[in-house]
Amino acid sequence: MMALLKIQNLTKQFGGLTAVDQVNFDVHQGEILGLIGPNGAGKTTIFNMITGIYPPTFGEVYFKDHRIAHSPLTWRQRLSTPVWWLSWLPISAIRQQWNDVRTLRPHEITKRGIARTFQTIRLFNNLTALENVMAGPHHRTQAGLWGALFRPPTQQKEEAYIVAEAKRYLKFMGLADYRDELAKNLPYGHQRRLEIARALATEPALIVLDEPGAGLNEQESIELMALIHEIRNSGVTVLLIEHDMKVVMGICERIVVLDYGKKIAEGNRDEVQHNPRVIEAYLGEAEEEESEEV
Amino acid sequence: MTAMTNMNTTPTRLRKINPLWWQIGLVVVSILLPLPLGDYYRTVLWRTGLYTILGLSLNIILGYAGLFQLGHAAFYAIGAYTAGLLNLHFGIPLLLTFPVAVIVSAFFGFIITRPILHLRGDYLCIVTIAFGEVVRLMLVNNLFGITGGANGLSRIARPVLFGLVLRQPIYHYYLMLLFLIITIFAIRRLENSRLGRAWMYVREDQVAAEAMGIDTTHVKLLAFVIGSGWAGLAGALYAGQLTVIAPDMAKFLESVIMFCIVVLGGTGSIPGVFVGAFGMITLPEIFRPLKDWRDAWLGFAMVAMMILRPEGLWPSRRIQMEIHAEEAVATTPE
Numbered sequence: 001m002m003a004l005l006k007i008q009n010l011t012k013q014f015g016g017l018t019a020v021d022q023v024n025f026d027v028h029q030g031e032i033l034g035l036i037g038p039n040g041a042g043k044t045t046i047f048n049m050i051t052g053i054y055p056p057t058f059g060e061v062y063f064k065d066h067r068i069a070h071s072p073l074t075w076r077q078r079l080s081t082p083v084w085w086l087s088w089l090p091i092s093a094i095r096q097q098w099n100d101v102r103t104l105r106p107h108e109i110t111k112r113g114i115a116r117t118f119q120t121i122r123l124f125n126n127l128t129a130l131e132n133v134m135a136g137p138h139h140r141t142q143a144g145l146w147g148a149l150f151r152p153p154t155q156q157k158e159e160a161y162i163v164a165e166a167k168r169y170l171k172f173m174g175l176a177d178y179r180d181e182l183a184k185n186l187p188y189g190h191q192r193r194l195e196i197a198r199a200l201a202t203e204p205a206l207i208v209l210d211e212p213g214a215g216l217n218e219q220e221s222i223e224l225m226a227l228i229h230e231i232r233n234s235g236v237t238v239l240l241i242e243h244d245m246k247v248v249m250g251i252c253e254r255i256v257v258l259d260y261g262k263k264i265a266e267g268n269r270d271e272v273q274h275n276p277r278v279i280e281a282y283l284g285e286a287e288e289e290e291s292e293e294v
Numbered sequence: 295m296t297a298m299t300n301m302n303t304t305p306t307r308l309r310k311i312n313p314l315w316w317q318i319g320l321v322v323v324s325i326l327l328p329l330p331l332g333d334y335y336r337t338v339l340w341r342t343g344l345y346t347i348l349g350l351s352l353n354i355i356l357g358y359a360g361l362f363q364l365g366h367a368a369f370y371a372i373g374a375y376t377a378g379l380l381n382l383h384f385g386i387p388l389l390l391t392f393p394v395a396v397i398v399s400a401f402f403g404f405i406i407t408r409p410i411l412h413l414r415g416d417y418l419c420i421v422t423i424a425f426g427e428v429v430r431l432m433l434v435n436n437l438f439g440i441t442g443g444a445n446g447l448s449r450i451a452r453p454v455l456f457g458l459v460l461r462q463p464i465y466h467y468y469l470m471l472l473f474l475i476i477t478i479f480a481i482r483r484l485e486n487s488r489l490g491r492a493w494m495y496v497r498e499d500q501v502a503a504e505a506m507g508i509d510t511t512h513v514k515l516l517a518f519v520i521g522s523g524w525a526g527l528a529g530a531l532y533a534g535q536l537t538v539i540a541p542d543m544a545k546f547l548e549s550v551i552m553f554c555i556v557v558l559g560g561t562g563s564i565p566g567v568f569v570g571a572f573g574m575i576t577l578p579e580i581f582r583p584l585k586d587w588r589d590a591w592l593g594f595a596m597v598a599m600m601i602l603r604p605e606g607l608w609p610s611r612r613i614q615m616e617i618h619a620e621e622a623v624a625t626t627p628e
Contacts, residue, residue, distance in 0.1 A: 107504050107507045115505075116505055118501075118502065122501060124494065125498060127491075135491070135507075138495075139506075139508070144488075144516075148489050148490065199506075
């Protein structure tokens, strides 16, 4: 199986605190990979590095064999990089090389095919559900100021495309009936789904879900699992962080376990469930002193 | 798709298309409005309209993209000076300088705001105030030796349209009205476009917008560039009417007035900007005899409004819902 996303020696330090420490794992094309770990294990930090919210201190992330995240270049490195000097040239070969060297911004990573949701829901609250999802096709449409002012046929076609796409993804997530509802007026479970719909509308190759099951009831969790399966079956690889063990064990084919920023286990459900280090990390709260040493 | 067609009954549907006659009626009223008035009140109307254009241009930045801009008057002045200088030094007819005024102010909008775009909220606000003052002081100190220092520029030739010299206030009113209608038309189209939505995404949640593949820097920059450019047009219109321009155009109070016009009327709302301009420009003129009380009254009015109607006098329906929903949440017992 081909590795869609490769995480190599990924490390993030916030001041003196090492939130993520030398983590390695791959996400294979077409799988559902779960990233689990106790609170503060560094899961969301990894997500934020993958999606470009902040750069790693060390290590790299490769997506489709292109480097998308690495520690930012220092000025000395920039000056000694020939591509940096030529990066302003509108020559595609140079641009391509430069793209592998520079730090990508979140929207550029989205454009390359990674979409995400947030642990705390971050919808555009005062816009309708439809308008929220209409953000998805934004990066693959063109119209700018002139298109808006003069509405040439290309722009009108594009608008129709954006609306059709947004409706399609709303329907996919079972939210077709709520499309004119303001996002903040939706019930919590629907907001979670709307966030996934919005992420899917960017047409990603990989969707990164940050605790999609948080705060959902039993019934909603079951529906969510079915939806995540459906997302995977539609050809999108899924990487998810989850606290809810039922969800993780229910849908993830492979699981990576983090504790204190380090990867402590990787494998299928059974392997992980019976791994003594995992059991210790999750159930080891009684042995306070030991876990603090790590 | 068939399931989609019966969705129009949901209660929070936002946009209704205004019937055409309603818009035509407004245009007719605004054409007839100055006719029974004297020159003084025609000029007041012109000023109100001019500040409406300024308010609408600021509304792009403040209302749609949600970026604080308290130095908007700088671009108004840059537009006026561009028009005035081109006219005085190169003899270019004033109307032909309008596009240049727009481009030059937009360009200044670009170079001034590009380095500060990553700032948020109040930080951005402070920097824009500073930039506004920098522009004013540059004009006062005659930095390039061409702006005429504190006296500004005078004897700018009046605009000429098909051989008609626009001298009387009524002509300037109609010239302003033409541009006002263009502005409203353009802004309504922007509101419902890919770019307009991108602004709203940035206003709502910048991190989420960025994660959805929206180049927030680019989008915010466009808001500033378009807004600044259009303020420049208002400046050029001003230069044509008064033929005298001074660095005072860029003073902080002017920026505050523009800011108040947008906030008073209702952020993000086109009719709100009209109400705001009426409140900030027309009313003080009507009550000119009570000059000493005018500013005090304005202060009271602002305080009262912030308490009683924080969403503005004629808010966009969206913002109104936003504020009242928050109130409802705050007052609902758990």
